[in-house]
Amino acid sequence: MSELLLKAKTAKTASRKLAVVSTEDKNQGLLAIAEALEKNIDKIVQENKKDIDAAVANGTSQAIIDRLVLNEARILDMVTGLKQIVELKDPIGEVLFENKIESDLVLQKVRVPFGLIGMIYEARPNVTIDAVGLALKTGNAVLLRGGSNAFHSNLCLVAIVKEALQETAISPDTIQYIEGTDRKLVEEMLTLNEYLDLVIPRGGAGLIQMVVQKATVPVIETGVGNCHLYIEKEANIDMAIEIAINAKTQRPGVCNAIETILVDQAWADRSLVKLIDALVEKQVKILGCPTSQKLDARISAASDEDYYTEFLDYIVTLKVVQSVDEAIEHIETYGSRHSEAIITDNDNVAAKFLNHVDAAAVYHNASTRFTDGFQYGFGAEIGISTQKLHARGPMGLPEMTSYKYRVYGKGQIRK
Amino acid sequence: MSELLLKAKTAKTASRKLAVVSTEDKNQGLLAIAEALEKNIDKIVQENKKDIDAAVANGTSQAIIDRLVLNEARILDMVTGLKQIVELKDPIGEVLFENKIESDLVLQKVRVPFGLIGMIYEARPNVTIDAVGLALKTGNAVLLRGGSNAFHSNLCLVAIVKEALQETAISPDTIQYIEGTDRKLVEEMLTLNEYLDLVIPRGGAGLIQMVVQKATVPVIETGVGNCHLYIEKEANIDMAIEIAINAKTQRPGVCNAIETILVDQAWADRSLVKLIDALVEKQVKILGCPTSQKLDARISAASDEDYYTEFLDYIVTLKVVQSVDEAIEHIETYGSRHSEAIITDNDNVAAKFLNHVDAAAVYHNASTRFTDGFQYGFGAEIGISTQKLHARGPMGLPEMTSYKYRVYGKGQIRK
Structure with missing residues (x-):
């Protein structure tokens, strides 16, 4: 089984357990990650330097290099971000409505996680931690694919996350990062309908158009603003x-x-x-x-x-x-x-x-x-949707969830 | 410009006006269609006979022929269906929440139509009227593509709909039916991201998988139930x-x-x-x-x-x-x-x-x-979603809408 399939399958399996983890356990997982990031600042900066050196050697523009840099201040920003997510209300399990319907069945509409979310993103390695935090809080596993120019930074961050989760109620398997560098892997990822419930691209217009064109998995288009x-x-x-x-x-x-x-x-x-x-x-x-x-x-x-x-x-x-x-x-x-x-x-x-x-x-x-999740008071933002299906504008925690109907009967059959 | 592009463009343009038509005007449009169907029962049955004769000649199975048949009872069922949609609450314009946010801006989340919805369906010609009714009530234009074996029935129904709308506040342009029989037209339709906000396939597993595989437009998967x-x-x-x-x-x-x-x-x-x-x-x-x-x-x-x-x-x-x-x-x-x-x-x-x-x-x-929109008390059903993005399970009128944020300021700028 390829790296991609194996990781997708592992994350999907782990997502089932994550879906029913308590809010407290999820928050403890997030705090464990925050603590581990703070402890590993030097290591992160060191791994990030590899990406920066490579970018400079490749003649990458200063604007892109600025986005790639992880320094102490930026790492502490990620830590603060995770702690803010901990403070947010857990949307999972919320009963959106409850009705007694005609046949005397009790119908409940309940908020549930998507399952496994794919994130495809460019440059900024802080998106890795952002995505992990928002996904775990909403009970979703994530399959991550960052930009190749942030490769070392992203791998280091993911390794720290997975190690931090070892001692928590959240399985490290819920977080997977596609390491293979072949661009075709992205296309394969976009058609993993069996495992992926949703893909969210974050990056420039080129990346987003590629995802929309190639994906058979449901997509939320983000970010292009004219x-x-x-x-x-x-x-x-x-x-x-x-x-x-x-x-x-x-x-x-x-x-x-x-x-x-x-x-x-x-x-x-x-x-x-x-x-x-x-x-x-x-x-x-x-x-x-x-x-x-x-x-x-x-x-x-x-x-x-x-x-x-x-x-x-x-x-x-x-x-x-x-x-x-x-x-x-x-x-x-x-x-x-x-x-x-x-x-x-x-x-x-x-x-x-x-x-x-x-x-x-x-x-x-x-x-x-x-137009921003924080300005709108959502306390978080996974991106800004420019499509109309599911979510529009800034997406906070509730936009990273689906729902299901629970129906309680006493033996009712359809006439 | 091809038939497909012309119709998509015409419907999209018409959708903008439809989005702001009042509930009363939309209901009058639906009632005009209901009346026209009732008046034209003989004509519909006559056109339907062409499809039935062709199906019989082609050796179509009795089960499929049963689905194709339009008789007086079935046409009156469509009329009743439209009248039921008239009675339902119009979801458009509903304020989902209103907040004063940090910068003292007033933030309103408001339900709006998608714009233009594509419907791809098989056999049952009554889906044509169902889709028209649900789309118009929710302020959406529709681009319809029915099964080739219901061709004459569908064309007749659409012609009756468009004529009935002539004297109403709803432009007949909001309803478009793709007449071309080339199967490639469906594939082209599925990539009209510039015009189509959403595609909903209704039919067998084969049709639905084809749509999921080929579409770049957002899709709601419906119907397959194991x-x-x-x-x-x-x-x-x-x-x-x-x-x-x-x-x-x-x-x-x-x-x-x-x-x-x-x-x-x-x-x-x-x-x-x-x-x-x-x-x-x-x-x-x-x-x-x-x-x-x-x-x-x-x-x-x-x-x-x-x-x-x-x-x-x-x-x-x-x-x-x-x-x-x-x-x-x-x-x-x-x-x-x-x-x-x-x-x-x-x-x-x-x-x-x-x-x-x-x-x-x-x-x-x-x-x-x-598991059914009517049983769940939604009063309507456009299909049953088996995906998690946007809608899950039976989809009623609210599931055929999107939302937008309206923000009211007094000259605020971002600090």
């Missing part, structure tokens, strides 16, 4: 500019940052120059439509392709629109259904925008940067 | 036999009928003969393990493959087991995670079975035949 800010005719000037700057520049490399600003013609005629002043001051490059270019010479021409692009950088596209309908239409055509915002003092127009725009999160007079 | 009845040591004899007979023979051709009976050794030693008497009386053929064959000569040998088989017929496999653990293990190995039942007077053993068995519905002292 988000828009629509500055409506009746938008407060200062608020619009402050939110535009925040949503674009507070952290341009994340999925909930905006990529396009849609500006109402009347507002643009009055205040576009002020908005451009603010963007230019923040070193943002602006690509716009011909109408916007006539209003401000600092705007370069945007191509149709540019409006489809998630720049994740100090670049923004801009378009002058004539109505809320045109704004909605533009978002429908170019957006990725992640996060969309309108700035306006007109509540009716805002309501229309919030109702009609099809996205995981729609905002009135606030920055799109709030 | 269900078990476990008669535990402390099972009441009469109750066990009555439920076994009901679960196997009340309607053997459906997914929630049982295929295997697991019998505790001690119970079998006392009462297996009585159970076999009852099954034989109902003309059920019994395939069993060597232990069971020693207890009753009317049992033929079962192969390993037989335990994997969904017979949908008057055939049952039987196995004598030594413990609840062995029963759980057998179900884990051979089952399809649909419906599983235990008969016992021992509540502790029952609780163990209900907790450990991984299936959409688990029963204590009741027939598996109750």
Whole structure:
């Protein structure tokens, strides 16, 4: 049996026992992992150095190297993350409803784990611990496959996790990491319907598209955010500019940052120059439509392709629109259904925008940067779903669960 | 643009308007369809006759022809079905929760339609009207692809639906039927991620596996039921036999009928003969393990493959087991995670079975035949999901919806 099949099977078998482990035992397992990470900081940093050295030798960009680095502060962040997960309410076993149905049967809908979740991710090795923590708390085993450039870091973290679980009620078998480096292994993993209940990819658009294309296992698509800010005719000037700057520049490399600003013609005629002043001051490059270019010479021409692009950088596209309908239409055509915002003092127009725009999160007079499990008060986040099946937007612990029906009878048969 | 792309695009565009149509307008649309069906009974029967004649000419089995037939009674059943959907609560717009979050933003989780749902189904033409009714009530457009043997019936029904919608607030464009007969069209449909938010296959195991294998669009797997009845040591004899007979023979051709009976050794030693008497009386053929064959000569040998088989017929496999653990293990190995039942007077053993068995519905002292949206009191059913993502077990109206987050601010930015 191949490494992949063996690990999938082992994890699936272990998942059955994990499904009925008590909250207290799960929390003790998580705390044991947290303690082991704290004890092994030096070892983790040492193994991480192998990945960093290899990345530097390969000429990897500084941005990627930044994501790969594990130092004491980042390891302690993982420890804190695990402790936060311990504090969260265990969703498993929650009775979602209970009814006496027609035939006098008692019908209970109960939250249960998925079973075995596959996680495919890139770069950041902290995702390993994040995924382990969220999976174990929700009673799920995990089959992990991290990026090859974090190979040593991930193996070291998984070894520490498995050793820490030895003395707990959680079997180390619940955590499996695919070590084989052949890319075909990922494709095989995506078709393990017999073992995997779900796959969650976390990474760039390329990885996510590959998973969606190849998987026969159910997938939750995450993360790609081509988000828009629509500055409506009746938008407060200062608020619009402050939110535009925040949503674009507070952290341009994340999925909930905006990529396009849609500006109402009347507002643009009055205040576009002020908005451009603010963007230019923040070193943002602006690509716009011909109408916007006539209003401000600092705007370069945007191509149709540019409006489809998630720049994740100090670049923004801009378009002058004539109505809320045109704004909605533009978002429908170019957006990725992640996060969309309108700035306006007109509540009716805002309501229309919030109702009609099809996205995981729609905002009135606030920055799109709030689309985040922690900001939403979920206390955790496994990713941000951009599909509509099962989970949409930030996914916390309940989104990592399924349910089953328990039915209690006294010998009832169907007539 | 191909028929498929054109229809998908048209339906998707129409879905945006449908998403915000009022409950009253949706109900009026459904009633208009019901009225039109009633008016056109003769025409439907006439078109249906073309399919029946072709099926007879092709030597189609009587069982399939029975499913294809549309007569006055069946058409009136569709009319009643639509009227029942009108009476159901509209799930769209329901606020699932509302919170003031840290940054003083108001966060609302609101139920919304998926958008465009693809339905791929076989034989029964009444599924066309069922799907239209459930989709419209939940604000979803549908792209339908029925079985080729119900071609004329389906086209006639869709034409009646579209004409009935002309004078209503629902655009006829929301309902599209793929007429092209090339089987490759189905594969193309399954990869229309740009337009389709979800695909639901309804039919035999072959169709469902094909959809799971080929789709890049999110899928809800439905229907395959390899269900078990476990008669535990402390099972009441009469109750066990009555439920076994009901679960196997009340309607053997459906997914929630049982295929295997697991019998505790001690119970079998006392009462297996009585159970076999009852099954034989109902003309059920019994395939069993060597232990069971020693207890009753009317049992033929079962192969390993037989335990994997969904017979949908008057055939049952039987196995004598030594413990609840062995029963759980057998179900884990051979089952399809649909419906599983235990008969016992021992509540502790029952609780163990209900907790450990991984299936959409688990029963204590009741027939598996109750796994059904109407029996569960949902008032509708689009299918029975055997996957864990999004929906499990019988799917009613809420399972045909997604959600979005609406966030209301006063100019908040992320710090």
